[in-house]
Amino acid sequence: MSFGERNYDRTKPEIDFPGTDAPEELVITDLIEGTGAEVTPGTTVQAHYVGVAWSTGEEFDSSWNRGQTLDFPVGVGMVIQGWDQGLLGMKVGGRRRLDIPSELAYGERGAPGAIGPNEALIFVVDLVGTK
Numbered sequence: 001m002s003f004g005e006r007n008y009d010r011t012k013p014e015i016d017f018p019g020t021d022a023p024e025e026l027v028i029t030d031l032i033e034g035t036g037a038e039v040t041p042g043t044t045v046q047a048h049y050v051g052v053a054w055s056t057g058e059e060f061d062s063s064w065n066r067g068q069t070l071d072f073p074v075g076v077g078m079v080i081q082g083w084d085q086g087l088l089g090m091k092v093g094g095r096r097r098l099d100i101p102s103e104l105a106y107g108e109r110g111a112p113g114a115i116g117p118n119e120a121l122i123f124v125v126d127l128v129g130t131k
Helices: 081-086
Strands: 027-032 044-053 059-062 070-073 095-100 121-130
Touching: 081 095, 081 121
Parallel strands: none
Antiparallel strands: 027 095, 044 059, 044 070, 044 121, 095 121
16 A cells, blocks of 8 residues: 555655764664555665755755655665665655765765765655555
C-alpha cells in the first residue's frame, strides 16, 4: 500500500539550519515511524524528499517542488551512499532525517551548480511506497 493510497496528509517538511559542525558519519533520525513494508537491499522505493546544504541551510533540491516522487532501487549505487545506507530498515509511511557527511554525498567534486565541494547534506525523506 502506498503513501497516497492511505490518504496521508503530508506536506513538504521544513529543515532547520543546524548551526553546528558537519557530521563525520551518517546520522539517521526517524521523525515519523512507518508501519508499512521495510526497505531491504534491492527494494525499489518511492520517496519524497527535501535536501539542504549543511553549511548554509539552503535548499538545493526537493521532489515536493516537482510534485513527483523519486523512484529507485536501494543499495545498488543509483543514489548517493548516504541514501543507500540511510534508507535501509525504513518502513513505508515513515519520515526520516539523514545527516550525511560529504564523503557519503558528493565528496570533493560536489555537484556543480547545486552543491559545493566537501559539503555535508541534510535530507528529510518520506517513504511513500515500494515496488
